[in-house]
Amino acid sequence: MRLVSWNVNGLRSAEEKFIEFxxxxxxxxxxxxxxxxxxxxxxxxxxxxxxxxxxxxxxGRPGYGGTAAYYKDDLSQIDISKETGVDLLDTEGRSxxxxxxxIFVFNFYMPNGNSSDExxxxxxxxxxAITENSKDLLxxxxxxxxxxxxxxxxxxxxxxxPKTSLRSGFTREERDWFSDLLKMGFIDxxxxxxxxxxxxxxxxxxxxxxxxxxxWRFDYFLVxxxxxxxxxxxxxxxxxxxxxxxxxxxxxxx
Numbered sequence: 522m523r524l525v526s527w528n529v530n531g532l533r534s535a536e537e538k539f540i541e542f543x544x545x546x547x548x549x550x551x552x553x554x555x556x557x558x559x560x561x562x563x564x565x566x567x568x569x570x571x572x573x574x575x576x577x578x579x580x581g582r583p584g585y586g587g588t589a590a591y592y593k594d595d596l597s598q599i600d601i602s603k604e605t606g607v608d609l610l611d612t613e614g615r616s617x618x619x620x621x622x623x624i625f626v627f628n629f630y631m632p633n634g635n636s637s638d639e640x641x642x643x644x645x646x647x648x649x650a651i652t653e654n655s656k657d658l659l660x661x662x663x664x665x666x667x668x669x670x671x672x673x674x675x676x677x678x679x680x681x682x683p684k685t686s687l688r689s690g691f692t693r694e695e696r697d698w699f700s701d702l703l704k705m706g707f708i709d710x711x712x713x714x715x716x717x718x719x720x721x722x723x724x725x726x727x728x729x730x731x732x733x734x735x736x737w738r739f740d741y742f743l744v745x746x747x748x749x750x751x752x753x754x755x756x757x758x759x760x761x762x763x764x765x766x767x768x769x770x771x772x773x774x775x
Contacts, residue, residue, distance in 0.1 A: 522774070525769070531584075533557070550619070598621065598622045681736055742769060
């Protein structure tokens, strides 16, 4: 099964490239962050892609946030919801939970945290809620995938200039939280195949064509340890345009 995650930075503005990508690549599931629209604001063409069903989870605020999922209409044993069952995670349209057979797939658009101290605390509280929810699932032996825009570069390899990047997205508190997730039993699937730097999923607006590679790796596929052997490929699709983020892809046996 091929899963793709993509922060589209506004589905209306990314519509042409988005439709082009999904029709060409045909992922089994495409998980979207930063929807920035209500379903009634989207065109028929982006809501009715042949062969796919959709679930939209708008933020409730005009032009802000939200998540979505596109999944093939012939997928079996699938249960999808805008609710994770955790109150904090179910705010601002930031989450979609899909259960495929016995696997829990969480699509998160995690808070940015740059606008104020209050929003940074909200971001860290959101992280804590993910941790507690994950602990319970892992303790029960569940198979879990966490994907989306984390708004965190985990290590110095994951951004172009770590020496001057002390703002939210690369603070010690955020990076420690990410490390703790890995210690709990999650695996950063991209790092199963690539150990070097210079691989990013978001690029600075001063580098819209990505030629200077002024980027950060904000987008991830994490899998629980009991899924490690099922992972076939995990890639950054850096040549796909349409947003300031590019899609990421996970091939996994389900």
